[in-house]
Amino acid sequence: MENFLVLVDIGNSRFHIFKNGEIIHSLKPLKLDGDVFYISVNEKREKEFLALNPKAINLAKFVKFDTSYKGLGIDRIMACKSVESGVVVDAGSAITIDVMDNFRHLGGIIMPGLRAFREAFAKISPKLDMEFTKIDLLTLPTSTKEAISYGSIGAVVRVIESLDDKKIYLTGGDGKFLQEYVGGEFIEDLVFRGMIKTIKEEYENSFAKR
Template identity: 55%
Template sequence: MVLVDIGNTNIHIWIDGKTINKKSPEKYNGRVYYISVNKEKEKIFKKLNPDAVNLEKYVLFDTAYKGLGIDRIMACKSISDGVVVDAGSAVTIDIMQENRHLGGIIMPGIYAFKQAFGTISEVLQFNPDIINTFYPNNTSEALNMGSVGAIKCMIEKYSQNRKVYITGGDGEFLSRVIENSEYIEDLVFLGMLKTIKELEKK
């Protein structure tokens, strides 16, 4: 079985439990399931894999949120209770309770914060780090508190003692910052596998 997550920048592929990343669509053998947020790459992918199944058509997900992306849906579907954080170019924070999606927010990711500070002044440069002081005493600490600290505060605001499940490119780093959190690289694929099991029961 092959699972494919077609993102805006990269294509994430899960083959028998192993994950790889590609820039361009490829042809795959066997049963292929996919989700996509990139229509252009999806067209190329479908030409190469005409029998691939788009799971977005079959996913069951309880939410009142309008316009929730299929990648966020699959990540959230993988858990029943807790907070799902996808830490990439943007950071999404979604709250799940008894298999129901209560809502979620979108905020800039760490790299987006770095870019934004750089447009203000060339001296506002920093490398993401774990800050253990409440009162920053240099520019690097101050920028980290204003970016990593802002993301941390928002996650904690919505977690309220719930378990936090983190995925995405900056997920492993953020999991070291957020208490009661777990980094799960394949969160989206776990949601896709759950959807396939539901589909096979029909």
């Protein structure tokens, strides 16, 4: 079964596809072979995807997750699900920062993604419309480029640092970049690990019910 297992994480800007141990990022939905399981945070993209893959199964209805957070995104649930204790950072269109303690979700924070920060600065003034640079958080910025980089990358780092001194797990497009500042472990397939765990739990559960 594992050979034909295909997992899809439908985000706000991309489709992330896990297939044969590889991750593909696609701007458009793809028609997929095999047993397709998916999660989605974007209804419009989900419809486009289901039009091509009508038999795909939404894992949202099967997942079990311990949290008192109202309306926690399914992608965040999946990223957190395989983490026992730690800070889970998913740096994509938005940057979500969630805290897990003994497989219980304690709460979380949402920040704009680095591209969203970049666009926000550009919209405020053409003078702030420039690429970020790597920053040194121990030195105060002395140029606009450094100042906006500190005010976005640095802000994300300061929020993460202010949380409990737990191990940090990072994923998402900017996860590896942020790891340089906050340390911890970058796990590219963190969301997919949660999806696989959900499938396994449901599988064991249906056997138990027999």
